[in-house]
Amino acid sequence: NAGVTQTPKFQVLKTGQSMTLQCAQDMNHNSMYWYRQDPGMGLRLIYYSASEGTTDKGEVPNGYNVSRLNKREFSLRLESAAPSQTSVYFCASSEAPVGNTEAFFGQGTRLTVV
Amino acid sequence: KQEVTQIPAALSVPEGENLVLNCSFTDSAIYNLQWFRQDPGKGLTSLLLIQSSQREQTSGRLNASLDKSSGRSTLYIAASQPGDSATYLCAVPNYGGSQGNLIFGKGTKLSVKP
Numbered sequence: 001n002a003g004v005t006q007t008p009k010f011q012v013l014k015t016g017q018s019m020t021l022q023c024a025q026d027m028n029h030n031s032m033y034w035y036r037q038d039p040g041m042g043l044r045l046i047y048y049s050a051s052e053g054t055t056d057k058g059e060v061p062n063g064y065n066v067s068r069l070n071k072r073e074f075s076l077r078l079e080s081a082a083p084s085q086t087s088v089y090f091c092a093s094s095e096a097p098v099g100n101t102e103a104f105f106g107q108g109t110r111l112t113v114v
Numbered sequence: 115k116q117e118v119t120q121i122p123a124a125l126s127v128p129e130g131e132n133l134v135l136n137c138s139f140t141d142s143a144i145y146n147l148q149w150f151r152q153d154p155g156k157g158l159t160s161l162l163l164i165q166s167s168q169r170e171q172t173s174g175r176l177n178a179s180l181d182k183s184s185g186r187s188t189l190y191i192a193a194s195q196p197g198d199s200a201t202y203l204c205a206v207p208n209y210g211g212s213q214g215n216l217i218f219g220k221g222t223k224l225s226v227k228p
Contacts, residue, residue: 004157033216043203043218058215090157097207102148103216105158 002026004106006091012112013081021076021109023091031094032074033058033103034066036087043090049074050097081113116141116208120219127194128227135189135222137204142182149178149189150203152221158203162189194226 007022025032033048035058045058049068063085065077074093078085089109095101117140127133137147146165150158162178164171164187170179177190191198201223205216 040220042220043205043216045215048215092158100145102160102163103205104160105150107157110155 004091004093004104006089006106006109008109009107010110012114013078014114015082017081018077018079019081020078021089021091021111022073023075023106024073025091025093025104026072027093027095027104028071029093029095029104030071031097032068033092033094034064034074034076035090035092036060037090037108038087046076046089078111081111083113085111086113087111116144116206116217118204118206118217118219120202120204120222122222123220124223124225126225126227129194129196131194131226132190132192133194133224135191135202135224137187137189137219139185139187139206139217142185144182144206146207147178147180147187148205148216149176149187150205152201152203154200161202191224194224196226196228199224199226 004025030051034046035043037043044060046064047066049055052071055066067075091106092103094103119138121136148163149161151161152158162171164180175192180187201221203221205218208215208217
């Protein structure tokens with residue numbers, strides 16, 4: 001019953017530090033996504049991977065990189081964290097691109113950059 | 115550019131009341147619309163996915179309708195319970211921008227009083 005699993009759940013970084021957010025899904029989905037959620041801004045797409053081996057930029061990709069490690073795993077990396085990257089990050093997956101199928105979300109990673 | 119609006123931003127009702135949450139979108143060329151629930155500090159839980167060919171979708175006490183021509187969807191909750199208290203989000207796929215990008219409304223925060 002795991003669905004989409006994100007690690008860590010909470011993280012505090014100092015400005016300039018780097019870290020990788022991990023995401024794994026056990027539903028054999030082809031497409032995976034990273035969103036950030038900010039008060040007043042709602043959810044915005046950072047990067048997505050329509051299928052294994054492909055990644056594309058979303059609405060707010062600056063300052064982030066991603067890796068689709070295999071079909072199950074999609075990681076998000078912050079190379080040099082900035083206070084503007086303080087947010088809640090959600091990973092999601094779907095069987096096909098979301099235009100056709102239902103999306104499922106993880107529990108989120110709450111990141112604070114000081 | 116697709117925009118999704120949810121009104122009201124917050125709603126407080128007594129237990130047992132039937133209620134309707136509203137979602138409107140500016141571009142009616144959508145393939146589906148998805149409703150989510152988000153509990154405080156938690157991830158998004160998918161409630162219902164309505165395909166553009168459908169007009170209604172039901173799950174338990176929840177009923178979602180879709181009227182593409184008017185750019186509207188409603189989520190009807192029957193016999194509300196305190197456990198229904200959460201933020202409800204609607205989302206549609208965005209084909210004008212990144213493939214697979216879901217455009218979210220800012221949500222309606224529902225509080226059901228015992």
